[in-house]
Amino acid sequence: MLALVMVMLLGLSACQSPATVNELRGTGDLGLVIERASGSVLVVETTGNSVLGRVEGLGDLSHASVVYSRDGRYGYVFGRDGGLTKVDLLTRSITERVMQSGNSIGGAISQDGRYVAVSNYEPGGVKVFDSETLALVADVPATYTNAEGETAQSKTVGLVDAPGNQFVFSLFDAGEIWTLDMAADSHEITRYDAGDAPYDGLITPDGRYYIAGLFGEDGLSMLDLWEPQAGVTDILPGYGKGEQKLPVYKMPHLEGWAIADGRAFVPAVGHHQVLVADMNDWSLMDRIDVQGQPVFVMASPDNRQIWVSFAHPDNDVIQVIDARTRKIIHTLEPGKAVLHMEFTPRGERVWVSARDSNRVTVYDTRTLDPVATLSAENPSGIFFTSRAHSLGL
Incomplete structure (x- = not known):
């Protein structure tokens, strides 16, 4: 009888163990916050708005981004120093890490979750890795012929995943957009001429349009992935025609762009404006004056609000735009x-x-x-695991 009581007590104790409860959790409300100065990331959860722990040793995170495995357990962190780090959010530890270049600018994970691609500044090009082991699968040097007639290697930017297990990216120096097909062993590459100096890219949520922002001219370059044989078309050309362009303190980011009510809201380069395009024909339909140079222009999941952040020296505020009226409804000071x-x-x-x-x-x-405030060491990027189920994020 005493033995039976002891077994029951031990079983009850095991069920109430905090360690057991903490180990049994899903990943749906988790995320990573980049701590750029210390080379670390915070593992956070959004149900209780809390920090679960810190993972250190990720190198230079001064321009870092994250994509996630299909199950949301692993985050792939792209560091500015060329480091690619696989972080386990449940154990809060590094599982794999490779130094794949001298300077990288972001990356993407393939539609099927098998491949992680990294976009590089130095030496340029794109490298693709196995998502399980981080073993190198493909090396795409992004070569082109420069103005002197010599073969050169371009910086690559705006790397996104696309339907059909493709990656799409832009060549800053070459003025081109490339697609990389990972569905076949041949890893076929297709090249398209684009505008002058594409600096970033995005893909629409349905995966149809890839759009590259242009630093060398007003406008954007668009590739219709449903009809790629038509090549690249120009949209929003000359939006700043006749206007004095301001010094650009920080390039806008297009990845988190906003789509609401059939309209696209994108940051203007060198202007204190958010551009509004009609997605039926991609014509410019409005320009919303904002208090500085926009960096991120993001729509809330219900598309009712557009949230805008700004470059220095106006980077201490967020402005919120009503998507229907296209008017600023609030200014926050985070x-x-x-x-x-x-x-x-x-x-x-x-x-x-x-x-x-x-x-x-x-x-x-x-x-x-505001409903909560969390301490962090020089925080920058915030990335939730819900990104695992969205194209281009």
């Missing part, structure tokens, strides 16, 4: 040097990082009131 924002999967909250205030502020998107 802290010094706002760098990034991320909506929770269903959009009831948005997390905003303020690098020089060493904090992340969580806002209620209905009331626009």
Whole structure:
């Protein structure tokens, strides 16, 4: 009898063990916050708006981004120093790490989750790795013929995943857009002429249009992936024609662009404006004046609000635009040097990082009131695991 009681007590104790409870959790409400100065990331959860732990040793994260495995357990962190690090969010540890170049600018994970591709500045090109082991699968040097007639290697930017297990990216120096087909062993590459100096790229949520922003001219270059034989077309050409272009303190990011009510909201380069395009014909239909040079222009998941962050020296605020009226409805002050924002999967909250205030502020998107503040060491990018199920993120 005594033995039976002891077994029952041990079983009850095991069921109540905090360690057991903490180990049994899903990944759907998890995410990573980049701590750019210390080469570390915070593992966070959005249900209780809390930090679960820190993972260190990720190198130079001054311009870092993250993509996720299909199950949301692993985050692939792209460091500015060329490091590619696979982080386990459940054990809060590094499982694999490779130094794949001298200077990288981001990456993507393939539609089937098998491949992770990295976009490089130095020496240029794109490298593709096995997502399980980080073994090299393909090396795409992104070569082109320069103005002197010599073969050169271009910086690559705007790397995204696309349907059909493709990667799409832009060549800054060559003025081209390339597609890389990972569905076949041949890894076929197709090249398209684009505008002058594409600096970033995005793909529409349905995976049809790849759009590259242009630093060398006003406008954007668009490739219709449903009809790629038509080549690249120009959209929003000359949007700043006749206007004085301002010094560009930070290039806008297109990855988190906004689509709402059949319209695309994109940041203008060198202007204090958010451009509004009609997605039926990609014509310019409006220009919204904002308080600085926009960096991120992001739509809430319900598409009712457009949230805008800004470059230095106006980077201490966020402006919120009503998508229907296209009017600014609120200006928030999350802290010094706002760098990034991320909506929770269903959009009831948005997390905003303020690098020089060493904090992340969580806002209620209905009331626009802050509901939580988290301490972080020079935080920048915020990436939730819901990205695992979206194209181009």
